Amino acid sequence: MNAQQPVSRQKFLDVLIGVGLAAWAAAFVAPVLTYVWPSQRRGPGTQTASAGKVNEFVEWQTKVVAVGSHPVIVVRTPQGFRAYSAICTHLGCIVGWDVVRHQIACPCHAGYFDINGRPVAGPPPRPLAEYGIAVVKGEVLVKST
Amino acid sequence: MNAARRIMLAGALCWSAATAFAADTPWTDKCTEQTRLFTGSAHQAAGLKCEDCHTADPKTQTAKDKQTIAESCAKCHADVRKMNPYGLPTDQLESYKTSKHGEALFSKGDQRVAVCTDCHGTHDILKVRSPEARTHPSNITDTCGRCHSNEKLMSQYKLPSDVVAKYKTSYHAHLVLKKGDFSAPTCVTCHGNHGAMPPGTKEVGQVCGKCHVRQRELFEKSPHAEAAAAGAGLFSECVSCHGNHAIQKASPELFQTSCIQCHAKDPKQLAVRTATVGLIRAAMYGYSQATTQVQAATIRGLPTDDDQLLLQEVKTQVTQLEALQHTLAMEQLKPIAAHADDLVRQTQADIAGLEKLEWWKRRGLIPVWAFLLSMAALFWAKRKQLES
Amino acid sequence: MSIYPKIRLWLNDRYDVATVEQFVDSQIHKPLPKETGFWHTFGSLSLFLFVNQIVTGVLLMIYYRPTTNTAFESVRYIMTKAHFGWLIRGLHAWGATLMILCVLIHMARTFFMGAYKKPRELTWVLGVAIFGCTVTFGFTGYLLPWNQLSYWATTVGTEITGAIPWAGQYLKTLLRGGEGVSGETLARFYVLHVVILPWALTGLIATHLFLMRVQGLATMVRFGEEKPIEKGHGVPFFPHHVLKEGVIFCLLIGALVTLIVLLPVELGEKADPFVTPEGIKPEWYFLSTYQLLKYFPKTIGLFVSLIPQVLLLLWPFIDRSPERNPHRRLWALGIGVVALVAALVFGLLGYISETTITWRGEKYELDVYAKPHKVCPAENGNAH
Numbered sequence: 019m020n021a022q023q024p025v026s027r028q029k030f031l032d033v034l035i036g037v038g039l040a041a042w043a044a045a046f047v048a049p050v051l052t053y054v055w056p057s058q059r060r061g062p063g064t065q066t067a068s069a070g071k072v073n074e075f076v077e078w079q080t081k082v083v084a085v086g087s088h089p090v091i092v093v094r095t096p097q098g099f100r101a102y103s104a105i106c107t108h109l110g111c112i113v114g115w116d117v118v119r120h121q122i123a124c125p126c127h128a129g130y131f132d133i134n135g136r137p138v139a140g141p142p143p144r145p146l147a148e149y150g151i152a153v154v155k156g157e158v159l160v161k162s163t
Numbered sequence: 164m165n166a167a168r169r170i171m172l173a174g175a176l177c178w179s180a181a182t183a184f185a186a187d188t189p190w191t192d193k194c195t196e197q198t199r200l201f202t203g204s205a206h207q208a209a210g211l212k213c214e215d216c217h218t219a220d221p222k223t224q225t226a227k228d229k230q231t232i233a234e235s236c237a238k239c240h241a242d243v244r245k246m247n248p249y250g251l252p253t254d255q256l257e258s259y260k261t262s263k264h265g266e267a268l269f270s271k272g273d274q275r276v277a278v279c280t281d282c283h284g285t286h287d288i289l290k291v292r293s294p295e296a297r298t299h300p301s302n303i304t305d306t307c308g309r310c311h312s313n314e315k316l317m318s319q320y321k322l323p324s325d326v327v328a329k330y331k332t333s334y335h336a337h338l339v340l341k342k343g344d345f346s347a348p349t350c351v352t353c354h355g356n357h358g359a360m361p362p363g364t365k366e367v368g369q370v371c372g373k374c375h376v377r378q379r380e381l382f383e384k385s386p387h388a389e390a391a392a393a394g395a396g397l398f399s400e401c402v403s404c405h406g407n408h409a410i411q412k413a414s415p416e417l418f419q420t421s422c423i424q425c426h427a428k429d430p431k432q433l434a435v436r437t438a439t440v441g442l443i444r445a446a447m448y449g450y451s452q453a454t455t456q457v458q459a460a461t462i463r464g465l466p467t468d469d470d471q472l473l474l475q476e477v478k479t480q481v482t483q484l485e486a487l488q489h490t491l492a493m494e495q496l497k498p499i500a501a502h503a504d505d506l507v508r509q510t511q512a513d514i515a516g517l518e519k520l521e522w523w524k525r526r527g528l529i530p531v532w533a534f535l536l537s538m539a540a541l542f543w544a545k546r547k548q549l550e551s
Numbered sequence: 552m553s554i555y556p557k558i559r560l561w562l563n564d565r566y567d568v569a570t571v572e573q574f575v576d577s578q579i580h581k582p583l584p585k586e587t588g589f590w591h592t593f594g595s596l597s598l599f600l601f602v603n604q605i606v607t608g609v610l611l612m613i614y615y616r617p618t619t620n621t622a623f624e625s626v627r628y629i630m631t632k633a634h635f636g637w638l639i640r641g642l643h644a645w646g647a648t649l650m651i652l653c654v655l656i657h658m659a660r661t662f663f664m665g666a667y668k669k670p671r672e673l674t675w676v677l678g679v680a681i682f683g684c685t686v687t688f689g690f691t692g693y694l695l696p697w698n699q700l701s702y703w704a705t706t707v708g709t710e711i712t713g714a715i716p717w718a719g720q721y722l723k724t725l726l727r728g729g730e731g732v733s734g735e736t737l738a739r740f741y742v743l744h745v746v747i748l749p750w751a752l753t754g755l756i757a758t759h760l761f762l763m764r765v766q767g768l769a770t771m772v773r774f775g776e777e778k779p780i781e782k783g784h785g786v787p788f789f790p791h792h793v794l795k796e797g798v799i800f801c802l803l804i805g806a807l808v809t810l811i812v813l814l815p816v817e818l819g820e821k822a823d824p825f826v827t828p829e830g831i832k833p834e835w836y837f838l839s840t841y842q843l844l845k846y847f848p849k850t851i852g853l854f855v856s857l858i859p860q861v862l863l864l865l866w867p868f869i870d871r872s873p874e875r876n877p878h879r880r881l882w883a884l885g886i887g888v889v890a891l892v893a894a895l896v897f898g899l900l901g902y903i904s905e906t907t908i909t910w911r912g913e914k915y916e917l918d919v920y921a922k923p924h925k926v927c928p929a930e931n932g933n934a935h
């Protein structure tokens with residue numbers, strides 16, 4: 019039998035196996051390389067989010083941004099940026115900004131927080147948790163502390 | 164220690180305790196239960212002595228009537244100069260006189276009503292903020308209940324005797340007594356303390372509105388507010404729907420039981436109710452559905468950060484609806500409900516997208532297996548070839 | 552291709568390349584006995600899975616952070632943010648399960664084929680140590696994601712060491728790094744999992760393989776009557792046997808990927824020391840021991856569960872007959888089968904304990920001993 023077996027068929031099998039193994043190696047290396055490549059600029063340690071450029075904020079302008087899965091309200095005061103958890107300490111509604119009162123306002127039961135996050139009116143029992151702010155190269159970064 | 168020495172020691176202790184309070188009044192240096200009670204009280208801390216209240220030996224004195232008690236407390240407690248250092252108000256007697264208790268005592272001489280000592284105690288008076296005080300939020304209900312749960316006594320005034328028991332079933336009581344949340348109301352928060360008086364039909368809204376500011380504000384804009392203003396017991400603001408002492412956490416169920424009390428034969432109004440409760444129920448249902456879905460996806464390890472944010476938004480809408488329905492204004496409710504609905508849909512679509520990705524992964528198994536099986540076949544063929 | 556001779560020349564100027572080449576060549580083409588079949592591939596499958604654990608484990612370490620505040624979050628990051636993180640974690644977690652399975656099958660194979668007998672007793676003892684290491688790998692790794700299941704399974708698991716007389720409490724404290732399972736435990740388990748155990752296991756496996764190569768694979772021939780394989784009579788390790796292994800590898804990898812996709816490893820909920828979930832159970836390979844422990848008082852249970860392990864370790868010195876063929880070793884065969892069935896039964900009892908099942912339209916609640924209690928429809932939710 020051995021003698022009759024065409025050499026080309028034997029070669030063909032070897033080539034197929036070779037190609038298969040190469041494909042296999044590639045299929046292994048590709049996911050590993052993408053895995054190792056950072057998927058975002060910051061790793062799993064600190065939760066940081068950008069609230070946009072400094073010049074997108076005029077004084078007393080606010081914005082709600084997501085840090086991980088947590089909404090955070092960023093305010094530009096004349097003294098600089100402040101950031102607070104945007105989850106009302108009463109029943110957990112997302113707070114907004116009251117332009118007239120210059121206070122953080124909760125739409126649900128008219129709870130108000132002053133610019134230090136302290137409750138000043140309505141039912142909220144506790145202050146809002148403060149978040150850290152860093153302005154890096156004109157970008158406003160919010161980070162959980 | 165022998166008995167004689169023990170008695171001597173006890174005597175010495177009592178004596179020194181008694182003399183600490185009473186300098187030279189002869190009747191006070193008897194060893195008494197009162198001395199023991201007085202120890203640790205607010206009045207002892209303030210440096211008061213027995214004779215500051217007891218002008219003569221209590222044993223020989225005739226029992227005081229309650230009016231005299233109130234006035235004797237007021238000797239100090241209505242004196243601004245004396246109370247100022249302690250930051251205490253001085254209007255207790257004045258407001259007491261305006262209360263139902265005070266009215267009965269001062270105009271009818273009714274000795275059964277509560278006077279200062281009935282709530283505050285006598286020798287062992289404590290500051291309201293000390294947890295053992297009869298007047299502390301966690302004890303005040305029982306203090307009021309000493310009389311107001313007494314059926315025999317209350318029937319003489321044609322008052323119900325189940326108010327305290329009812330209150331104890333309420334959500335407010337749950338907060339105060341179980342959760343230790345003393346910002347929730349006890350008897351005195353609504354009825355007042357010294358000026359104790361039931362709030363009238365008209366004032367009830369004000370009383371509840373002290374805490375439930377937003378709901379009150381919204382209610383004022385509703386047609387119900389006019390009915391309440393019309394008076395004549397037609398509509399008693401909050402109480403008509405929520406009840407009073409046994410108040411429970413509000414839920415959509417309330418619409419089923421309360422509206423029909425007035426509108427049973429009023430299909431037009433009932434339709435408004437049905438529409439309102441429908442909106443709220445739908446929003447709540449959507450929220451709970453989406454929450455379950457997001458939770459399950461999170462536990463499985465799918466990336467749900469954005470969906471959790473969306474859920475928070477939905478929750479905000481639902482909570483707003485609950486407050487906003489006090490206006491009975493469908494045109495205000497509808498956009499919020501629609502927004503909630505949108506957000507729920509968005510969340511569900513997002514989760515469905517994640518699921519789709521999972522579906523693709525499962526699909527990917529087919530080519531993977533095809534590849535692996537053909538490799539296995541190749542290896543097998545090669546081996547056969549080598550063996551032959 | 553053409554570059555190899557140059558490199559070889561360069562090396563040959565400095566080292567004795569020919570001897571090395573000869574050695575490698577003889578190892579690669581080493582003839583195996585004719586009887587070498589599919590059951591013989593489970594050793595290499597275990598080895599392959601070990602390499603898989605090392606590679607994926609190292610990859611996981613890139614993003615994993617072993618503190619109570621970050622462990623769960625970093626595994627979530629791996630699952631949701633890192634590209635193909637789900638695949639890497641899946642390979643590692645399911646690879647662990649398959650590795651233990653392969654090691655078990657490998658052990659059963661050598662047991663039933665009498666391969667542990669003279670002169671290969673030490674290979675068997677090393678194998679038992681390898682199995683112990685593998686299981687410890689699983690136990691320490693299970694805590695690392697710091698979710699409710701892992702936290703509580705570890706709490707229960709380490710609690711058991713407390714039952715050891717006299718030294719139990721000290722051992723427990725040592726293991727946990729304190730009173731309860733905490734960040735200290737996490738750090739200890741992490742060090743065991745990624746530093747101590749990998750090196751220990753590498754050493755053990757290397758020695759195990761070395762002995763296997765030096766002594767050759769066992770056949771069914773009684774000891775003392777074995778003869779070296781005659782030239783041209785064996786099956787060359789490469790390429791013949793490797794091709795056979797290649798076929799099995801393909802199936803194993805298919806199974807691995809299928810498991811990862813169809814039964815993904817969950818992230819779970821973050822560990823909460825104040826909320827005990829219901830029906831905490833260990834990983835499947837601890838289930839039978841865990842269940843066995845329940846039927847005995849603490850300390851006695853510990854000794855009872857130790858008996859099979861000691862037996863396993865010392866088995867080659869207990870069964871010293873020269874016979875390898877299972878048909879002529881009915882006694883050992885019987886013990887092996889009984890042990891397997893017992894492990895299966897206890898494992899199954901452990902699996903179904905503390906659950907509710909429906910049998911012929913009737914609902915039963917199974918207690919911790921897996922004893923059924925009928926649930927009467929009238930008093931639903933009540934046992935008895």
Ligand code: HEM
Nearest residue numbers: 604605608609611612644647650688689692693695696749
């Ligand atoms: C020697 C190299 C190894 C390294 C560097 C390593 C590293 C790691 C790391 C960093 C984790 C945490 C990430 C995660 O939980 O998914 C982990 C988890 C785990 N490891 Fe390993 N590991 C190795 C070997 C093994 C072996 C040999 C086994 C078992 C036979 C094993 C079983 C596990 C298990 C069961 C988990 C938990 C899997 C999960 O729930 O995700 N590991 N390992």
Ligand code: FES
Nearest residue numbers: 106108109124129
């Ligand atoms: S939820 Fe913000 S005030 Fe009620």
